[in-house]
Amino acid sequence: MATAAEHQTARSEADQAAADAARTAAHTAAFDAAVAADERIEPRDWMPDAYRASLVRQIAQHAHSEIIGMQPEANWITRAPSLRRKAILMAKVQDEAGHGLYLYSAAETLGASRDELLDKLHSGRQKYSSIFNYPTLTWADVGAIGWLVDGAAITNQVPLCRCSYGPYARAMVRVCKEESFHQRQGYESLLALSRGTEAQHAMAQDAVDRWWWPSLMMFGPPDDESSHSEQSMTWKIKRHSNDELRQRFVDICVPQAESLGLTLPDPDLVWNEERGHHDFGAIDWTEFWAVLKGNGPCNEQRITQRRNAHEEGAWVREAAAAFAAKHGEAKA
Amino acid sequence: MSSSTEWPLWEVFVRSRRGLSHTHAGSLHAPDAEMALRNARDLYTRRSEGVSIWVVPSAQITASSPDEKDSFFEPAGDKPYRHPTFYDIPEGVKHL
Numbered sequence: 184m185a186t187a188a189e190h191q192t193a194r195s196e197a198d199q200a201a202a203d204a205a206r207t208a209a210h211t212a213a214f215d216a217a218v219a220a221d222e223r224i225e226p227r228d229w230m231p232d233a234y235r236a237s238l239v240r241q242i243a244q245h246a247h248s249e250i251i252g253m254q255p256e257a258n259w260i261t262r263a264p265s266l267r268r269k270a271i272l273m274a275k276v277q278d279e280a281g282h283g284l285y286l287y288s289a290a291e292t293l294g295a296s297r298d299e300l301l302d303k304l305h306s307g308r309q310k311y312s313s314i315f316n317y318p319t320l321t322w323a324d325v326g327a328i329g330w331l332v333d334g335a336a337i338t339n340q341v342p343l344c345r346c347s348y349g350p351y352a353r354a355m356v357r358v359c360k361e362e363s364f365h366q367r368q369g370y371e372s373l374l375a376l377s378r379g380t381e382a383q384h385a386m387a388q389d390a391v392d393r394w395w396w397p398s399l400m401m402f403g404p405p406d407d408e409s410s411h412s413e414q415s416m417t418w419k420i421k422r423h424s425n426d427e428l429r430q431r432f433v434d435i436c437v438p439q440a441e442s443l444g445l446t447l448p449d450p451d452l453v454w455n456e457e458r459g460h461h462d463f464g465a466i467d468w469t470e471f472w473a474v475l476k477g478n479g480p481c482n483e484q485r486i487t488q489r490r491n492a493h494e495e496g497a498w499v500r501e502a503a504a505a506f507a508a509k510h511g512e513a514k515a
Numbered sequence: 516m517s518s519s520t521e522w523p524l525w526e527v528f529v530r531s532r533r534g535l536s537h538t539h540a541g542s543l544h545a546p547d548a549e550m551a552l553r554n555a556r557d558l559y560t561r562r563s564e565g566v567s568i569w570v571v572p573s574a575q576i577t578a579s580s581p582d583e584k585d586s587f588f589e590p591a592g593d594k595p596y597r598h599p600t601f602y603d604i605p606e607g608v609k610h611l
C-alpha cells in the first residue's frame with residue numbers, strides 16, 4: 184500500500200511533468216515564431232533537439248569537406264606551372280583550411296567538440312562531400328575544380344548566408360566572400376589553357392569532361408530521394424531544393440563554358456524555351472551512391488592522408504600545450 | 516592516437532579600420548593567448564580585414580540569458596521619452 188508521502192511524490196512528479204511539457208510547448212512556439220519571422224536562432228536560444236542535431240550533422244559535413252577538399256588541389260602546389268599560379272593555389276588551399284575552421288567553430292556553438300568532430304571524420308562516422316574522392320590527374324583539374332566545384336559550392340552556399348542558424352549564416356557570409364576568388368582564378372586558369380596550344384586546350388577539355396558530372400552531383404540526390412531536405416526547408420536551414428540549385432548552376436555554366444571555348448560533356452544539354460532553363464541529361468546516381476559509400480577512386484587515400492596528418496601533427500599540439508602550461512597562460 | 520586535451524576556445528574581435536570598434540569575428544582554439552592572436556591573424560585577417568585583434572578566452576565571457584531576455588531588457592521598454600522622436604516640436608524650429 185502506498186503511503187501518503189508516496190502519493191505526494193507521485194503528484195509532484197506529475198505536476199513537474201506537466202510543467203515541463205508546458206515549458207517545452209512555450210519554447211517550441213517561440214522557436215517556430217522566430218523561424219517564421221526570418222529571425223536568426225542564436226547559440227544559447229532554446230531549439231528542438233532535432234534542429235540542433237541536424238545542424239551539427241550538416242555543418243560538420245561541410246567543415247570536413249573544406250579540409251578534405253584541400254588535398255586534391257594541394258597535390259598540384261609543387262607542380263604549378265608558374266610562381267603566380269603557385270602563390271594563387273597556396274592562397275586558395277589556405278582559404279579552404281580557414282573555411283573548415285569557421286565551420287568547426289559554428290558547430291561548436293551547438294555543443295559539439297572539435298576533437299569529437301575530427302574523430303568522427305577519421306572513423307568514417309561523418310561524411311564529407313563525395314566530389315573530393317575524385318583524383319586531380321592534370322594541372323587543368325585545378326582550373327576545373329575552381330570553376331566547377333567552387334562554382335557549385337557557391338551556388339549551394341549563397342542561400343546558406345540566410346540560414347536560420349546565426350553562426351552558420353555568418354560563417355557562410357565570410358566563406359562566400361572568399362569563394363568568388365576561387366572560382367575566378369579557376370576560370371582564368373582554364374581560359375589560359377583553352378586558348379593555349381592544342382595539347383593545353385585538350386587538357387582543359389578533358390578536365391571539364393571529368394569534373395562536370397561529379398559537380399552536378401554536389402547538389403545531392405534528386406528532391407524526391409533527398410532524406411533531410413523537407414525538414415531543413417521548414418527550419419529554413421535550406422532555402423532551395425537540390426534540383427532547383429542544380430538547375431541554377433547548369434544555367435550559369437552553359438554561357439561560361441561557351442566563353443571558355445570548351446564544351447560540357449552532355450549531348451542532351453539544350454535550352455528549353457518553355458521552361459526558361461536548360462534541359463540536361465540524366466545523372467548517373469549509381470556512381471554517386473557508390474562514391475558516397477566509400478567506393479570512389481580516392482576515398483581510401485583521402486581519409487588515410489587526413490588521419491596521418493592528424494597523427495603526425497600530434498607532437499606539435501602537445502608541444503604547444505606543454506609550452507602554454509609551463510608559461511601558465513593556458514586557461515583550461 | 517588522438518589526445519583528448521583540447522586547446523581552449525578563444526573569441527576573436529577584429530578592428531577593421533582605425534576609428535571603428537572591435538567586432539566579434541568568430542572563435543578558434545589555441546594553447547595560449549599569443550598563439551590565439553597569431554591564429555586569429557591567419558584565420559580572420561588573410562585579406563587585410565583588420566588593423567587590431569583582441570582574443571578573449573570564451574570561458575571568461577559572461578552573457579545574459581536568452582530565457583530572461585524579455586524581463587532583462589524590459590526596463591527600457593516603457594521609456595519612449597528617452598528617444599528624441601518622443602517630443603513634439605513646432606514646425607519651423609531649427610537646429611533642434
Ligand SMILES: [Fe+2]
Nearest residue numbers: 249278279282
Ligand atoms: Fe571553401
Ligand SMILES: [Fe+2]
Nearest residue numbers: 279333362365
Ligand atoms: Fe573554395
